[in-house]
Amino acid sequence: MLVDLQGPWSPIFGRLGLLLDVHYNNPVIFFAFQLVVVGGALLAFWLTCTNRWKWLWKDWLTTVDHKKLGIMYILVGLVMMFRGFSDAIMIRTQQAMAVGPDSPGILGAAHGYLPPYHFDQVFTAHGMIMILLAVTPILVGFMNIIMPIQIGARDMAYPYLNALGLWLTVVAAALVMIALFVGDFSHAGWVGLTPLTELPYSPGVGVDYYIWSIQLGSIGTTLGAVNLIATIIKMRAPGMTWGRLPIFTWTTLASNIIALTSFPVLGVALGLLTFDRYVGTHFFTADLGGNLMMYTNLFWIWGHPEVYFVVIPAFGFLSEIIPTFSEKPLFGYITMVLASMAIALVSWTVWLHHFFTMGASPGVNSYFSIATMLVGIPTGVKVFNWAFTMYRGRLRFPTPMLWALGSLFLLITGGMTGMMLSVPAINYLVHNSVFVIAHFHNMFLLIAYASFGAVAFWWPKVFGFRLDEKLGKLFFWLFTAGTLLVFIPMYTLGFMGMTRRLDYVAHTSWQPLLLLEMLGIALYTLSVLAFVAQLAVSIRDREKNRVTGSDAWETSRSVEWMTHTPPPFYNFAVTPVIHDRDEWAWRREHGLTSLVPDRYLDIHMPKNTAVPLIIGMLTLFFGFAMVWRIWWLAAASLIAIIVVMIIRSFDKDTDYIIPAAEVEKMEQEILSRAAGATGDTADAPIGGGAGGAYASRHAPSQSRKDT
Amino acid sequence: MSSHATAPVDPNNVVLWDYEDHGHDFIGTRSIGFWLYMMSDAMIFAGLFAAHGVYVHNFAGSFTANEVIHPINALWPTLFIFTSVLIYGFGMVALKKGSRSGVINALLLSFILGVGFLLMEYREFSELAAMGAVPQVSGFLSDFWVIVLTHAAHVFFGLIWMAVMIVQIMTNGFTQNNVYRLINLKLFWHFQAIIWVCVFTFVYLMGGI
Ligand code: HEM
Numbered sequence: 001m002l003v004d005l006q007g008p009w010s011p012i013f014g015r016l017g018l019l020l021d022v023h024y025n026n027p028v029i030f031f032a033f034q035l036v037v038v039g040g041a042l043l044a045f046w047l048t049c050t051n052r053w054k055w056l057w058k059d060w061l062t063t064v065d066h067k068k069l070g071i072m073y074i075l076v077g078l079v080m081m082f083r084g085f086s087d088a089i090m091i092r093t094q095q096a097m098a099v100g101p102d103s104p105g106i107l108g109a110a111h112g113y114l115p116p117y118h119f120d121q122v123f124t125a126h127g128m129i130m131i132l133l134a135v136t137p138i139l140v141g142f143m144n145i146i147m148p149i150q151i152g153a154r155d156m157a158y159p160y161l162n163a164l165g166l167w168l169t170v171v172a173a174a175l176v177m178i179a180l181f182v183g184d185f186s187h188a189g190w191v192g193l194t195p196l197t198e199l200p201y202s203p204g205v206g207v208d209y210y211i212w213s214i215q216l217g218s219i220g221t222t223l224g225a226v227n228l229i230a231t232i233i234k235m236r237a238p239g240m241t242w243g244r245l246p247i248f249t250w251t252t253l254a255s256n257i258i259a260l261t262s263f264p265v266l267g268v269a270l271g272l273l274t275f276d277r278y279v280g281t282h283f284f285t286a287d288l289g290g291n292l293m294m295y296t297n298l299f300w301i302w303g304h305p306e307v308y309f310v311v312i313p314a315f316g317f318l319s320e321i322i323p324t325f326s327e328k329p330l331f332g333y334i335t336m337v338l339a340s341m342a343i344a345l346v347s348w349t350v351w352l353h354h355f356f357t358m359g360a361s362p363g364v365n366s367y368f369s370i371a372t373m374l375v376g377i378p379t380g381v382k383v384f385n386w387a388f389t390m391y392r393g394r395l396r397f398p399t400p401m402l403w404a405l406g407s408l409f410l411l412i413t414g415g416m417t418g419m420m421l422s423v424p425a426i427n428y429l430v431h432n433s434v435f436v437i438a439h440f441h442n443m444f445l446l447i448a449y450a451s452f453g454a455v456a457f458w459w460p461k462v463f464g465f466r467l468d469e470k471l472g473k474l475f476f477w478l479f480t481a482g483t484l485l486v487f488i489p490m491y492t493l494g495f496m497g498m499t500r501r502l503d504y505v506a507h508t509s510w511q512p513l514l515l516l517e518m519l520g521i522a523l524y525t526l527s528v529l530a531f532v533a534q535l536a537v538s539i540r541d542r543e544k545n546r547v548t549g550s551d552a553w554e555t556s557r558s559v560e561w562m563t564h565t566p567p568p569f570y571n572f573a574v575t576p577v578i579h580d581r582d583e584w585a586w587r588r589e590h591g592l593t594s595l596v597p598d599r600y601l602d603i604h605m606p607k608n609t610a611v612p613l614i615i616g617m618l619t620l621f622f623g624f625a626m627v628w629r630i631w632w633l634a635a636a637s638l639i640a641i642i643v644v645m646i647i648r649s650f651d652k653d654t655d656y657i658i659p660a661a662e663v664e665k666m667e668q669e670i671l672s673r674a675a676g677a678t679g680d681t682a683d684a685p686i687g688g689g690a691g692g693a694y695a696s697r698h699a700p701s702q703s704r705k706d707t
Numbered sequence: 708m709s710s711h712a713t714a715p716v717d718p719n720n721v722v723l724w725d726y727e728d729h730g731h732d733f734i735g736t737r738s739i740g741f742w743l744y745m746m747s748d749a750m751i752f753a754g755l756f757a758a759h760g761v762y763v764h765n766f767a768g769s770f771t772a773n774e775v776i777h778p779i780n781a782l783w784p785t786l787f788i789f790t791s792v793l794i795y796g797f798g799m800v801a802l803k804k805g806s807r808s809g810v811i812n813a814l815l816l817s818f819i820l821g822v823g824f825l826l827m828e829y830r831e832f833s834e835l836a837a838m839g840a841v842p843q844v845s846g847f848l849s850d851f852w853v854i855v856l857t858h859a860a861h862v863f864f865g866l867i868w869m870a871v872m873i874v875q876i877m878t879n880g881f882t883q884n885n886v887y888r889l890i891n892l893k894l895f896w897h898f899q900a901i902i903w904v905c906v907f908t909f910v911y912l913m914g915g916i
């Protein structure tokens with residue numbers, strides 16, 4: 001049944017014997033290894049010294065609180081983004097060094113410092129990590145943190161499933177990180193080009209790492225999608241009708257409909273590839289009835305919707321940030337909703353534009369060309385809506401707004417180049433050139449901008465203190481300078497005919513532009529430092545920057561600004577009733593900003609559980625065992641997963657009740673702390689008072705305090 | 708745009724907080740998630756059937772479809788899985804009546820019929836293997852095995868679930884958890900029958916002619 005393998009295999013250790021032939025003499029990998037080991041040791045040391053293991057376990061590892069899970073999603077995404085960024089630096093330095101036949105080579109490379117096989121692994125890992133393990137978790141993290149509060153929910157539909165989704169994402173990230181040191185990674189591009197990924201062409205374990213980390217991670221994303229959609233359908237506060245859902249929630253819905261329907265197709269593509277590699281079927285082989293373009297089709301049937309899965313929430317961020325800092329409601333709410341849904345729909349019909357050059361008939365290419373261009377219509381609608389929101393608004397430009405505006409510019413340029421690519425005649429010329437790379441980085445940078453904007457925008461809500469504005473602006477401008485310097489030359493190089501994935505650049509005339517890109521990446525590196533400095537300084541000065549009211553920006557509009565800052569684990573002491581599309585803005589205008597209800601009720605909450613973490617660990621064993629073909633371990637961990645799930649299904653003790661009296665006590669503590677921070681303890685709003693600490697500066701004069 | 712409500716509001720007379728704890732509809736929430744999950748499962752089969760359209764003639768000079776596919780043979784498993792679903796339906800009627808033994812008996816019977824379905828598929832595929840019509844031979848056979856066995860894997864997990872439900876109902880009775888799980892398993896089990904209809908039509912009937 002199973003295929004014949006090159007190299008050693010043993011029933012106990014699987015293919016791990018391959019490692020005996022590997023000599024770890026590559027200083028790059030060695031450096032990364034030291035970084036990880038030292039970093040991990042320092043972290044463990046810190047946890048032990050400050051006696052935080054219990055805290056880590058109780059407050060984070062076993063939590064089912066959607067806000068904490070969301071924060072962990074974002075942390076994983078940021079760590080992986082840092083990893084992907086290191087890969088990017090490696091790619092850029094290699095290309096800047098390896099220009100022309102006279103360019104020297106070191107560390108076993110003919111040119112530059114990365115031999116082709118290693119270079120190929122670097123760009124494959126870079127692409128796969130950035131899309132699936134950096135951008136995706138960060139966005140899912142935001143959906144988890146913000147969306148439930150935005151719809152006035154106390155929790156999500158399936159907190160336990162949510163934790164499982166997180167841990168599966170962590171497993172995917174862990175597998176990729178393990179691949180860095182144990183074995184190697186795929187060298188076939190993040191799209192997994194067949195038949196290059198078939199066993200005869202990739203006999204190592206690299207492709208298997210690629211397959212299993214995407215496969216397991218995407219199961220996590222699908223579970224997350226189930227939870228997010230069900231939450232939006234079922235957990236809205238009274239009065240939160242569909243017509244009043246905040247736009248970010250709408251985009252979460254659109255995006256997760258894409259995830260729910262498209263990730264399974266990726267699962268099929270990778271699953272069939274797995275069969276080819278493990279049991280020798282002929283789905284994507286070049287012989288015996290295989291069809292290698294079928295993989296490309298299945299992959300992009302997922303791949304194109306996936307790029308909209310990540311861009312639509314970014315549009316959601318913009319739709320929250322821009323109205324807040326324009327002090328106006330969002331222009332064209334209905335069209336915004338329709339545009340999000342239309343984009344989600346059309347994204348399904350365009351996949352073939354990724355391989356116009358496959359040799360399909362003109363009819364097929366024309367269909368996909370036109371379908372692709374159609375996406376521009378709803379996207380254009382959105383851009384105009386944001387522009388009209390700003391038009392005649394009272395604009396302010398704190399960091400979130402800067403990021404949002406940058407994002408708009410990137411959307412316009414990226415959309416234009418996308419339109420160019422969607423013309424088959426042009427595409428034949430620039431397909432697989434760095435012009436395409438510039439296009440999609442442009443699009444992903446839009447998402448990065450919107451996400452950094454979202455970080456700055458919601459940080460004070462989530463953590464209760466503001467981020468340092470000065471360093472934030474430094475971060476923004478360094479990042480923007482880096483973007484311009486890397487991607488304008490890249491577009492240019494694309495026009496000049498430079499193809500993608502080059503470990504050696506033959507044309508010496510391209511070198512100046514490549515060096516310019518190098519300068520750009522150096523600026524990016526500085527911007528990362530600025531970001532880290534911003535976080536460090538803000539955390540240091542957190543007492544000074546503490547947010548006093550519930551609304552950090554004082555002109556925010558939606559429901560998440562209507563609970564304490566930071567939100568307690570139960571989100572709302574009493575579920576709010578929604579009266580308007582921009583409920584918080586509405587309450588502010590009518591002077592109803594007090595957050596103190598007349599009385600409290602019992603609250604029903606889910607209990608912490610270690611089961612998702614345990615299943616995650618077992619899944620990691622399973623993934624590792626499958627990669628190295630250690631069958632007994634794979635079978636054992638799979639059975640263990642099923643057994644754990646069955647045992648959990650017998651657990652009746654999964655929830656608990658917080659009595660009303662206790663809720664009241666916790667609430668009063670929060671309120672008096674907030675009042676203390678503003679210094680007007682005399683006005684401490686206990687028991688149905690006016691809530692002075694929570695009345696915002698921008699509230700009109702009829703605030704309840706005056707009545 | 709109604710977002711700027713200008714109508715005067717009496718601040719002392721608006722309901723800002725919801726004091727009636729509606730205690731959200733537990734079973735409804737659980738089922739909707741399961742429907743969503745099934746959407747994703749349906750996409751797996753959609754992908755496989757799309758692939759089937761491509762591989763259906765890729766015999767690579769080896770076995771052709773009507774040499775390995777016998778619609779009549781596949782009729783028996785069809786009857787088994789349909790009867791199993793029917794009996795599960797009777798179980799749900801028993802659930803409505805609150806009859807514990809009714810539910811358990813139906814689940815048991817349904818389970819046995821499901822096992823029968825798998826055994827018949829096992830026989831069919833071991834015959835194919837004996838003939839040498841294994842998935843490694845051609846793109847067509849790879850596709851045939853994978854599509855049918857993916858469905859079989861679903862049935863297998865459904866059976867494990869059914870077994871667990873039998874034990875849970877015997878020990879705990881009709882708790883909220885058990886009821887929603889029975890409903891979701893019903894969805895799952897019916898869904899597998901529907902997928903089998905597609906397998907039977909697109910793979911067996913259309914392949915056998
Ligand atoms: C108006 C909207 C867009 C249009 C018309 C468009 C068009 C295209 C076309 C035609 C290609 C294929 C180029 C080729 O390989 O020859 C392409 C590639 C790509 N686009 Fe877009 N695109 C749009 C938006 C986006 C967005 C929003 C994203 C991501 C968030 C994105 C990400 C990508 C990626 C990742 C690739 C290349 C993948 C690869 O080959 O590795 N695009 N785009």
Ligand SMILES: [Cu+2]
Pocket residue numbers: 303304307350351353354
């Ligand atoms: Cu695309």
